[in-house]
Amino acid sequence: MIIQKISRILSNFDNILPLFAAACAVMSIITLISLPLAYHEDQLYPKRIVPGSTLNPYDRGGPPFTQAEIHSQYPENSPTAGYVTAYLTPFSLFLSEYTSYMGTTIVAHPGGILDEILYNTRGLDTVVEPTILFIAFAIAAYIFRKGGDE
Amino acid sequence: MNEIGGAPLFFLEFGDIVIYFSPFTITLFLLALVFSVFVLVSRPERQIDIAFGADAFYAKVISLSELKFRRFMSIACGLACMGAMVTGDLFDFTLFVSLVGICNVGIVAAVKSRHVQNAAYQYGLVALAGTVPMFAAAAMVAATTGTLSMLELAEGTIQVPLAARALLVLGVMGEGMAPFYAAKAEMFRAPGAPYVIMCSLSSLLIFLRVAEVILVL
Incomplete structure (x- = not known):
C-alpha cells in the first residue's frame, strides 16, 4: 500500500523537482556534517599568483622559450606542457615587458598566452565544454526559429 | 588496480x-x-490514432526539418554516451553526463505536444540542478585526493570521502534515473520511436557506468 502511494506521487512529474531539491538539501546537510575533509597537499597543476608579474593570471613561471615545471598526472603524455610563456609572440613579449595588461589581453590577442594546462594536458575537457554550449545554442536557436514560423 | 570491469585492454x-x-x-x-x-539509418515511426466510431485514423507525420534536428540531437546524445562510457577521468565523466542531459532535452525540444514539453521542462530543470552535486563531487575528489584520474584512484592509496561518492550518485540520478525518472518517462510519449528511445538508452548506459565508477573510486 505504501509503495502504491509513493509510486503515485513519483509518477507525477511535477513532483520530481521538489523531490530532487529535497534530496539535494538532505545531501548537502550530510556533506556539511561530514566536514572537515582533509586537503591533499600534493595537487596536480599547482599555480602561484605572482602579484608583480605582467602575465599575471597566466604566469606559470619560467622564462619565455624554455620549459617550466608542471606537475601533471601523466607527464609522458604531454611532453610539451610547461611551455606557456613560449607561446609569447615577439609583439606579446614587447607588451608584457612594457605594459602590465598582457595577462588580460588573452582574448583579444591571438598568438598571446594559451593556458597550457587546459589546452595541453586536459584537451578533451576543453572540447567537451564548448560542445555542451553549442548543443544548448542549437536547441535555443531551433526553438526560437520554430516559434517564429507559427 | 581494482579491476571491476575486467583488465583494461588498451x-x-x-x-x-x-x-x-x-x-x-x-x-x-x-x-x-x-x-x-x-x-542514423532508420526512418522515424508514424504514430496512428484510430478514431472511434468512424472508419478513420489520424497519422502523426514528422516534418523533415524536425526529423533532421531530432536525428542530430540523438546522434549527439549517442556520442556523448560513448564518451561517458569509456572516459577514465572523473571530471571528464561529469562533463559527458551533463552533455547527455542537455541532448535529451534537445531530442524532444521540437515536439509539439504540450504534455511532452512540460515533462521536458521539468526534466531539464532537474538535469540542470543535478550538475551542481556532480561537479561538487568532482571538485571534492580533486581536493581530497589530488587527482582526477580513475586509474590512479582505483589503486586505492587515498580514500575518496563517502560524501563525494554520494554527491556524484545524486547528481547522476538527477540526469534521469529512478526515482527521478517520471519526467523522462513522459518524454517518450513523443512520436518518433528510434530517437526518443535514445533518452531511455542513455539513462541505462549511464546507470551502468556510474556503478562501475563508484566501485572503482
Whole structure:
C-alpha cells in the first residue's frame, strides 16, 4: 500500500523537482556534517599568483622559450606542457615587458598566452565544454526559429 | 588496480585524460555505437490514432526539418554516451553526463505536444540542478585526493570521502534515473520511436557506468 502511494506521487512529474531539491538539501546537510575533509597537499597543476608579474593570471613561471615545471598526472603524455610563456609572440613579449595588461589581453590577442594546462594536458575537457554550449545554442536557436514560423 | 570491469585492454591518451577500454566499458561503448548507427539509418515511426466510431485514423507525420534536428540531437546524445562510457577521468565523466542531459532535452525540444514539453521542462530543470552535486563531487575528489584520474584512484592509496561518492550518485540520478525518472518517462510519449528511445538508452548506459565508477573510486 505504501509503495502504491509513493509510486503515485513519483509518477507525477511535477513532483520530481521538489523531490530532487529535497534530496539535494538532505545531501548537502550530510556533506556539511561530514566536514572537515582533509586537503591533499600534493595537487596536480599547482599555480602561484605572482602579484608583480605582467602575465599575471597566466604566469606559470619560467622564462619565455624554455620549459617550466608542471606537475601533471601523466607527464609522458604531454611532453610539451610547461611551455606557456613560449607561446609569447615577439609583439606579446614587447607588451608584457612594457605594459602590465598582457595577462588580460588573452582574448583579444591571438598568438598571446594559451593556458597550457587546459589546452595541453586536459584537451578533451576543453572540447567537451564548448560542445555542451553549442548543443544548448542549437536547441535555443531551433526553438526560437520554430516559434517564429507559427 | 581494482579491476571491476575486467583488465583494461588498451588505453587512449589525451594528455592527462586517459580513455580506457576494459571488457565492461567496451561493451557499453559498442552498445551506444550500434544504437547511434541505428538512429542514423532508420526512418522515424508514424504514430496512428484510430478514431472511434468512424472508419478513420489520424497519422502523426514528422516534418523533415524536425526529423533532421531530432536525428542530430540523438546522434549527439549517442556520442556523448560513448564518451561517458569509456572516459577514465572523473571530471571528464561529469562533463559527458551533463552533455547527455542537455541532448535529451534537445531530442524532444521540437515536439509539439504540450504534455511532452512540460515533462521536458521539468526534466531539464532537474538535469540542470543535478550538475551542481556532480561537479561538487568532482571538485571534492580533486581536493581530497589530488587527482582526477580513475586509474590512479582505483589503486586505492587515498580514500575518496563517502560524501563525494554520494554527491556524484545524486547528481547522476538527477540526469534521469529512478526515482527521478517520471519526467523522462513522459518524454517518450513523443512520436518518433528510434530517437526518443535514445533518452531511455542513455539513462541505462549511464546507470551502468556510474556503478562501475563508484566501485572503482
